[in-house]
Amino acid sequence: MTAVGTTTGRPSAPDAPPAPEGRPPAGEHVAVARGLRRRFGDREVLAGVDLEIRRDEFVALLGRSGTGKTTLLRTLAGLDADHEGSVRVAAARSVVFQEPRLLPWRRVLPNVVLGLDRTPATLERGRSALAEVGLADHARAWPATLSGGEAQRVALARALVREPALLLLDEPFGALDALTRQRMHRLLRRLCRRHQPGVLLVTHDVDEAITLADRVIVLDGGRITLDEPVGLPHPRPRSHDDVERLRRRLLAALGVDPTEDG
Ligand SMILES: Nc1ncnc2c1ncn2[C@@H]1O[C@H](COP(=O)(O)OP(=O)(O)OP(=O)(O)O)[C@@H](O)[C@H]1O
Ligand SMILES: [Mg+2]
Numbered sequence: 001m002t003a004v005g006t007t008t009g010r011p012s013a014p015d016a017p018p019a020p021e022g023r024p025p026a027g028e029h030v031a032v033a034r035g036l037r038r039r040f041g042d043r044e045v046l047a048g049v050d051l052e053i054r055r056d057e058f059v060a061l062l063g064r065s066g067t068g069k070t071t072l073l074r075t076l077a078g079l080d081a082d083h084e085g086s087v088r089v090a091a092a093r094s095v096v097f098q099e100p101r102l103l104p105w106r107r108v109l110p111n112v113v114l115g116l117d118r119t120p121a122t123l124e125r126g127r128s129a130l131a132e133v134g135l136a137d138h139a140r141a142w143p144a145t146l147s148g149g150e151a152q153r154v155a156l157a158r159a160l161v162r163e164p165a166l167l168l169l170d171e172p173f174g175a176l177d178a179l180t181r182q183r184m185h186r187l188l189r190r191l192c193r194r195h196q197p198g199v200l201l202v203t204h205d206v207d208e209a210i211t212l213a214d215r216v217i218v219l220d221g222g223r224i225t226l227d228e229p230v231g232l233p234h235p236r237p238r239s240h241d242d243v244e245r246l247r248r249r250l251l252a253a254l255g256v257d258p259t260e261d262g
Contacts (some may be wrong), residue, residue, distance in 0.1 A: 026056045026091060030166040030198035031076050035085035036220075038071050045071050046083070047222025053198040055165060060209035063219035064254060069202045073170050073217065076200065090198070093166040094159035098174045100151040102143040109139040112158045122161075129157035132191060149180040153187070158231045160195060167197040171204065185211055187233075206250045210236055210243060218253040226253040 024030055031053040038046040045068040055060050063069045063116055073085060074080040077095045102111045115125040130136055133153035143151060151173060159167060173181045191210060192199060210217045212232065218226040228249070230236075234241045251258045 004018055023181070024055055024165055026196055028055050029053065029088075030055050030090040030093075030153065031200070031238050032088045033072075033085065034087075036072070036075065036087060037084040038068070038075065038082065038135055044222055046075075048085070049219070049222070049224055051224060053166065053200055055198050056196040058192060058199045058212055058214045060203055060213035060216045061219060062203060062206065062209055062216060062254060067219045068222060069219055070170055073200060073202050076166070078169050090165035092162065092164050093168060094162045094164035095168045095170070096152075096155050096159050096172045098171040100143075100155040102146075102151060102154060104143050106143075107139070108135065108141045108143065108146070108154055111143065112161055112238070113155060114158065116161070125161050126157070129161040130154070132160065132194075133157045133187060137253065147180075149184065152176065152184065155193065156188070160191060164197045167192075167199045169199065169201045173208070174204070175248060181208070183244070184215070188212065204253070206247055207238065209250065210246055216246075216250060218250065220253070220255075226250070 001163070027184050029052055031051065033049055033051045036046050036049040036051070037044060049072060051072075052103075061069050061072070071080065072096070075083050076089055078089065078092060079095070083245050103114065106114070109123065109126050109130065112129055113122050116126075118124050127139060129135065130139055135153055135157065137151060138146070138150065138154075143154070146154065147250055153176075155172070173184050176184060185208065201209070201212060214228065215229050217228075226249075228246070230246065232242055232246070238244060238247070248258045
């Protein structure tokens with residue numbers, strides 16, 4: 001696994017700068033966690049998590065509220081150093097959270113290239129990332145003037161401009177209405193086909209996981225209790241028998257009675 005940064009215990013470079021030339025080739029691991037444990041006080045939230053994500057693989061992480069999904073994502077992002085076990089992640093990684101986290105006193109384009117050098121080439125990359133998320137006209141807009149969906153697209157552009165080998169998404173569409181969420185799903189699939197990062201998407205939403213993921217994992221009791229390839233062609237309508245069967249398996253793994261859902 002060349003060109004994959006290593007963090008064991010305290011990562012030396014949280015939120016590492018972009019290293020497009022250091023991107024591992026497709027198929028190689030961009031995240032490997034072994035025996036990952038994280039404790040808050042007396043509570044062991046992660047109790048020995050083993051997880052591998054490859055380049056060009058879209059993994060959805062499901063779990064009930066408070067099971068440690070964000071904790072796991074933050075650890076892979078290098079934002080939480082107080083763990084046991086080993087974590088190796090690609091140096092080129094980006095994180096998108098549920099809220100877009102844009103700086104309100106900077107216009108959209110400077111938000112997209114935040115933390116990068118301000119060379120003309122970087123600004124051009126920022127503009128083309130904005131174009132990819134359909135916001136080419138909003139480069140000079142202020143964040144306060146954006147809708148929730150637009151702001152989250154800016155957050156996606158900010159993640160993509162760093163050409164991540166590993167893209168970490170923590171419920172990025174949770175605050176959006178159903179129609180906007182569907183549009184964002186299509187956009188994200190398109191962007192992932194083009195950029196081919198390894199993706200870990202944290203979501204509460206079983207249908208979102210089935211719509212997007214190549215593989216779905218369930219976190220429960222501090223461990224991964226289900227790890228299942230999806231293996232279904234797109235699109236994946238709920239009316240399809242295989243989709244419905246997978247849905248029921250995932251709901252069962254989450255301890256939800258499928259007859260009570262939706
Ligand atoms: N900094 C912290 N200090 C103390 N406890 C924490 C801290 N961060 C998380 N926890 C606890 O760890 C557990 C897991 O939190 P985490 O945010 O990872 O859950 P989650 O699966 O992302 O939940 P949700 O689906 O609601 O976002 C929770 O019980 C939470 O209260
Ligand atoms: Mg969370």
